[in-house]
Amino acid sequence: MTDxxxxxxxxxxxxxxxxxxxxxGYIHRAWMRRGVPGDAFGRPQIAIAxxxxxxTPCNAHLTEVSRSVADGVIAAGGVPLHLPxxxxxxxxxxxxxxxxxxxxxxxxEEMLRANPIDGVVLLGGCDKTIPAxxxxxxxxxxPAVVVPxxxxxxxxxxxxxxxxxTDVWRLSEEVRAGTxxxxxxxxxxxxxxxxxxxxxxxxxxSTMGLLAEALGMVxxxxxxxxxxxxxxxxxAHATGRLAVELVAADRRPSGVLTxxxxxxxxxxxxALGGSxxxxxxxxxxxxxxxxxxxxxxxxxxxxxxxxxxxxQPAGRFLMEDLHRAGxxxxxxxxxxxxxxxxxxTVTGRTxxxxxxxARAAIFDPEVIRxxxxxxxxxxxxxxxxxxxxxxxxxxxxxxASPSLLQHRGRAVVFDSIEDAHARIDDPDLEVDADSVLVLxxxxxxxxxxxxEVANLPLPRKLLATGVRDMVRVCDGRMSGTAYGTVVLHVxxxxxxxxxxxxxRTGDPVVLDVPGRxxxxxxxxxxxxxxxxxxxxxxxYARPTRGWEQLYVEHVQQADRGADLDFxxxxxxxxVVRESH
Ligand code: FES
Ligand code: MG
Numbered sequence: 001m002t003d004x005x006x007x008x009x010x011x012x013x014x015x016x017x018x019x020x021x022x023x024x025g026y027i028h029r030a031w032m033r034r035g036v037p038g039d040a041f042g043r044p045q046i047a048i049a050x051x052x053x054x055x056t057p058c059n060a061h062l063t064e065v066s067r068s069v070a071d072g073v074i075a076a077g078g079v080p081l082h083l084p085x086x087x088x089x090x091x092x093x094x095x096x097x098x099x100x101x102x103x104x105x106x107x108x109e110e111m112l113r114a115n116p117i118d119g120v121v122l123l124g125g126c127d128k129t130i131p132a133x134x135x136x137x138x139x140x141x142x143p144a145v146v147v148p149x150x151x152x153x154x155x156x157x158x159x160x161x162x163x164x165x166t167d168v169w170r171l172s173e174e175v176r177a178g179t180x181x182x183x184x185x186x187x188x189x190x191x192x193x194x195x196x197x198x199x200x201x202x203x204x205x206s207t208m209g210l211l212a213e214a215l216g217m218v219x220x221x222x223x224x225x226x227x228x229x230x231x232x233x234x235x236a237h238a239t240g241r242l243a244v245e246l247v248a249a250d251r252r253p254s255g256v257l258t259x260x261x262x263x264x265x266x267x268x269x270x271a272l273g274g275s276x277x278x279x280x281x282x283x284x285x286x287x288x289x290x291x292x293x294x295x296x297x298x299x300x301x302x303x304x305x306x307x308x309x310x311x312q313p314a315g316r317f318l319m320e321d322l323h324r325a326g327x328x329x330x331x332x333x334x335x336x337x338x339x340x341x342x343x344x345t346v347t348g349r350t351x352x353x354x355x356x357x358a359r360a361a362i363f364d365p366e367v368i369r370x371x372x373x374x375x376x377x378x379x380x381x382x383x384x385x386x387x388x389x390x391x392x393x394x395x396x397x398x399x400a401s402p403s404l405l406q407h408r409g410r411a412v413v414f415d416s417i418e419d420a421h422a423r424i425d426d427p428d429l430e431v432d433a434d435s436v437l438v439l440x441x442x443x444x445x446x447x448x449x450x451x452e453v454a455n456l457p458l459p460r461k462l463l464a465t466g467v468r469d470m471v472r473v474c475d476g477r478m479s480g481t482a483y484g485t486v487v488l489h490v491x492x493x494x495x496x497x498x499x500x501x502x503x504r505t506g507d508p509v510v511l512d513v514p515g516r517x518x519x520x521x522x523x524x525x526x527x528x529x530x531x532x533x534x535x536x537x538x539x540y541a542r543p544t545r546g547w548e549q550l551y552v553e554h555v556q557q558a559d560r561g562a563d564l565d566f567x568x569x570x571x572x573x574x575v576v577r578e579s580h
Pocket of ligand 1: 058089090091125126127164198199203205
């Protein structure tokens with residue numbers, strides 16, 4: 001057996017399967033011969049964890065990408081192994097893809113550990129796929145690198161570019177307001193999804209692809225490359241080569257994903273105007289590594305960072321424009337002094353050194369604003385506390401209406417999303433532009449899975465008068481493509497005993513984003529005397545078997561990343577027992 005891994009001082013992990021000259025070694029090798037040369041078993045075995053699926057259209061092209069990765073692995077002397085893994089299509093999966101993120105992470109983690117592999121290339125795109133892959137890789141801690149599948153190209157409808165997601169919300173509100181016909185709305189569907197790739201707004205998929213690079217887990221310069229762009233395949237090939245290098249250098253996620261890397265991701269999240277969903281995903285990944293990352297860190301490290309990127313939903317442009325304008329490197333170079341210089345990347349060099357070497361420039365200052373002229377002076381996530389959210393809630397001020405950031409209004413309470421849909425357009429609903437729409441029962445436990453419903457539709461009668469934003473408060477999430485003055489991820493959620501369950505229609509709710517407060521203006525004695533609203537309690541999920549039951553019994557609150565309590569931490573890659 002030849003060792004094609006001269007730099008490795010340790011035997012390859014896969015040699016535990018393929019090395020022994022006994023019956024078990026025979027079994028492992030014989031079924032994997034597949035026509036490969038005899039020395040293949042001494043080379044680094046690189047899994048290509050592929051989330052391609054016809055039911056995850058955003059990732060459907062990844063199998064083609066995996067072939068470029070495989071070519072790169074072979075070119076560097078490794079053996080590529082295509083490993084289809086659980087995939088989550090954000091637009092298809094009910095009741096919400098978030099319910100299955102931890103299941104995907106758990107299944108991927110176990111398959112990486114159980115198989116004879118030395119390193120892994122992680123192919124993701126659609127919202128939950130990169131978080132699940134990162135959580136899995138962190139818990140196994142084998143050498144790993146991400147290829148983000150990239151955004152789709154910009155489609156236009158009636159001469160106007162369409163932002164995935166963001167313009168669905170906008171166009172559907174236009175239909176509700178009577179300024180767009182239902183037939184025109186339907187006609188815009190194929191313009192919305194013009195090519196393969198994930199959503200082209202600064203939604204969760206774009207955010208997590210770019211943050212994977214800011215974390216150091218992507219070949220520098222690759223994230224944000226549009227899915228149909230041949231440069232994605234060039235980067236995939238180079239990543240395949242890099243994966244073999246990672247094994248030789250024994251460079252693992254635990255050495256890359258340090259607190260310094262998470263600090264950089266939080267700064268990048270703000271500068272990009274990224275999705276609020278990144279908060280739960282980054283907290284969950286950090287939890288897998290034992291990195292002490294708290295919800296409050298997002299405010300402390302990121303809230304005062306300028307948002308430089310003028311992309312929907314906070315701004316005007318789309319991901320193709322960001323790539324053309326200089327991409328992530330141009331954005332991070334502009335705020336390089338805010339980055340932690342110690343954070344390493346998969347290349348073995350620091351993120352800051354990689355940025356220095358890239359000599360990135362802003363090619364379109366309309367899309368990537370210079371530091372001196374930001375889109376929003378303070379672009380990050382604000383973390384609120386108060387008697388409605390004792391352990392925290394978040395708001396993205398850059399996507400909110402400035403006039404509503406300090407607001408007092410009367411609560412209009414909905415006990416479930418179905419309750420909201422049934423009553424929101426009722427002409428007799430007692431609601432005005434100053435009301436605060438409260439939606440509960442949408443947390444990880446209550447729904448279950450913490451769906452993206454926090455950006456409740458506005459009452460039709462108010463839309464008709466020109467109202468386009470109202471303060472909304474919810475224990476669920478909001479699509480990264482959505483916008484509005486929405487306080488979300490309220491913790492504890494109503495179904496976990498949070499005070500949100502005690503609010504009644506008519507109660508005065510006070511939002512003070514500059515003061516970082518969200519309160520119901522009632523005496524503590526009054527709140528303490530109340531019990532959770534019966535209609536709210538009746539709407540909470542009560543699964544009696546399977547994954548949903550396991551999830552509801554073990555899921556942590558959003559301020560802990562909504563991971564399952566028993567999945568927090570790492571088990572490493574050791575498997576001590578044989579299969580036969
Ligand atoms: Fe897949 Fe938006 S639906 S990224
Ligand atoms: Mg989403």
